[in-house]
Amino acid sequence: MLMSGSGRTARVRYLPGTFRLLADGDHVVCAITGTRISLHELRYWSVDRQEPYADAEASAEAERRSAAG
Numbered sequence: 001m002l003m004s005g006s007g008r009t010a011r012v013r014y015l016p017g018t019f020r021l022l023a024d025g026d027h028v029v030c031a032i033t034g035t036r037i038s039l040h041e042l043r044y045w046s047v048d049r050q051e052p053y054a055d056a057e058a059s060a061e062a063e064r065r066s067a068a069g
Contacts, residue, residue, distance in 0.1 A: 030054035
């Protein structure tokens with residue numbers, strides 16, 4: 001089971017193609033939009049920046065911001 005911390009923000013280590021829970025929770029917060037993302041719905045993140053994203057647009061915005069320095 002991915003989650004056992006109902007209502008709490010999970011601490012996550014983002015890895016290539018997967019992620020690992022470091023502390024129980026049932027969601028993470030998008031680094032760009034602030035949107036709450038259920039761990040079951042988490043599809044986008046950056047391994048380098050260790051950030052989750054709500055969707056492809058938020059991920060692309062993070063890349064633009066990173067490239068702009």
